[in-house]
Amino acid sequence: MSHRTLLIAFSLLVLATPAWAQRKRCGTPERAPITASTMAAPSDCGYWTNSPQPEYDPNFFYDIPVVFHVIQNTSGDGYLSADIINDQIDVLNEDFQAIAGSPGAPGTNGKIRFHLATSDPQGNPTTGITYTTNNTWYMDSGNYWDPLAWDTNRYLNIYTNVIPCCYGYVADFPQTGIVGTTADRVVLWWEAVGKNPTSGWPGNMGRTGTHEVGHYLGLYHTFDSGCGSSSNCYGTGDLICDTNGEQSATLGCPSSKSSCGNSDPFHNYMDYTDDACLWEFTPEQVNRMRCILEHWRPDLAQQFPAQENVRLGSPANPVALLPGQTNAPLAGEIWDPKVDHSSFVPAAVVDVLLISYSPVNLPQGAAGTLLCQRPFVATIFNYSPGTPFQVPIPNNFSVINAPFYAQAASKQGGGSWQLTNGLDCVVGNQ
Numbered sequence: 001m002s003h004r005t006l007l008i009a010f011s012l013l014v015l016a017t018p019a020w021a022q023r024k025r026c027g028t029p030e031r032a033p034i035t036a037s038t039m040a041a042p043s044d045c046g047y048w049t050n051s052p053q054p055e056y057d058p059n060f061f062y063d064i065p066v067v068f069h070v071i072q073n074t075s076g077d078g079y080l081s082a083d084i085i086n087d088q089i090d091v092l093n094e095d096f097q098a099i100a101g102s103p104g105a106p107g108t109n110g111k112i113r114f115h116l117a118t119s120d121p122q123g124n125p126t127t128g129i130t131y132t133t134n135n136t137w138y139m140d141s142g143n144y145w146d147p148l149a150w151d152t153n154r155y156l157n158i159y160t161n162v163i164p165c166c167y168g169y170v171a172d173f174p175q176t177g178i179v180g181t182t183a184d185r186v187v188l189w190w191e192a193v194g195k196n197p198t199s200g201w202p203g204n205m206g207r208t209g210t211h212e213v214g215h216y217l218g219l220y221h222t223f224d225s226g227c228g229s230s231s232n233c234y235g236t237g238d239l240i241c242d243t244n245g246e247q248s249a250t251l252g253c254p255s256s257k258s259s260c261g262n263s264d265p266f267h268n269y270m271d272y273t274d275d276a277c278l279w280e281f282t283p284e285q286v287n288r289m290r291c292i293l294e295h296w297r298p299d300l301a302q303q304f305p306a307q308e309n310v311r312l313g314s315p316a317n318p319v320a321l322l323p324g325q326t327n328a329p330l331a332g333e334i335w336d337p338k339v340d341h342s343s344f345v346p347a348a349v350v351d352v353l354l355i356s357y358s359p360v361n362l363p364q365g366a367a368g369t370l371l372c373q374r375p376f377v378a379t380i381f382n383y384s385p386g387t388p389f390q391v392p393i394p395n396n397f398s399v400i401n402a403p404f405y406a407q408a409a410s411k412q413g414g415g416s417w418q419l420t421n422g423l424d425c426v427v428g429n430q
């Protein structure tokens with residue numbers, strides 16, 4: 001075969017290779033040798049060690065504001081609609097909360113929630129999405145984060161462009177001193193964003209986002225450092241004991257695979273398996289991510305009381321106002337929810353209620369449960385047991401033609417929040 005024939009054959013091979021096959025799954029850097037900054041306390045979720053503690057178990061919700069920086073080229077490649085970005089937010093919520101009925105349901109509910117930022121660093125209202133056109137930045141070249149980053153202490157900054165190397169990456173891990181610098185970021189190949197089940201490629205379910213946000217919250221690959229040491233699983237390998245050791249990344253979606261004397265954890269989001277094959281973080285991974293939020297990203301997330309199963313009373317299901325329903329609440333309208341907390345919180349101790357409104361299509365779990373996803377507005381007011389009360393819908397709160405749910409938690413002054421067993425989210429006098 002002549003050189004020319006070889007060149008043509010090679011060119012055809014490259015042309016025939018889909019874009020996804022030319023990329024690595026993940027371009028997150030390897031951990032660097034220990035430096036002073038990476039040795040910093042606290043060590044419960046350190047760079048090289050892990051020590052799960054009960055205080056990091058998912059006993060309440062973290063809510064993380066996200067800004068998406070969409071970088072396009074001058075041909076318009078790389079454009080992502082708000083719908084696609086909302087789909088990606090949904091995937092993060094499904095996977096980090098193991099939401100019932102979603103592809104992430106088999107995993108662990110880490111009670112970590114994500115929502116597009118509603119106010120920018122200056123406090124102005126925002127969609128949580130920025131659009132920039134720049135041919136260099138689109139190729140993931142140059143420094144786009146200095147001009148584009150929003151305060152990385154307070155926002156998860158996700159950039160989308162074409163990333164020639166891979167599906168996605170994080171610039172570095174949170175213990176390295178990167179938090180608070182403009183460089184702190186998650187980068188996703190724009191074609192890997194959102195739910196795109198028809199495209200038929202391995203990264204088509206938005207799990208690149210799940211994987212990279214896992215890194216952003218301090219998780220390593222399940223195959224990091226190979227098998228590690230089973231007697232020191234918090235100090236070797238991926239620093240997690242309830243993920244089995246794994247010699248190397250798993251590709252595709254095998255029916256079984258083992259490499260370190262146990263089944264490989266190839267359904268774990270931190271492996272390289274196809275999106276459709278991924279469906280879990282383990283409890284210890286969740287514990288580590290929440291430890292990271294407490295110690296290494298302390299200004300990022302708001303905390304909300306645990307309210308996983310908001311609707312426990314009767315009637316069995318929350319009342320939802322669906323698109324087109326004539327009694328959908330109008331912005332500014334007064335509505336009278338009934339609070340039925342008798343079976344969960346003794347009425348006599350309730351003196352404060354927190355109400356969260358979620359004008360999004362919340363997934364419902366099994367009958368009698370409502371898995372809450374994105375509280376957009378929270379109102380705290382005094383409540384006297386047994387007294388009817390009214391909750392004004394804020395004037396700037398648009399719920400017209402949107403599914404609408406509410407949830408509630410209660411506490412006695414100064415006490416800790418407790419779950420109530422739900423609100424009857426019905427508009428009008430009850």
Ligand SMILES: [Zn+2]
Binds near residue numbers: 221
């Ligand atoms: Zn990775």
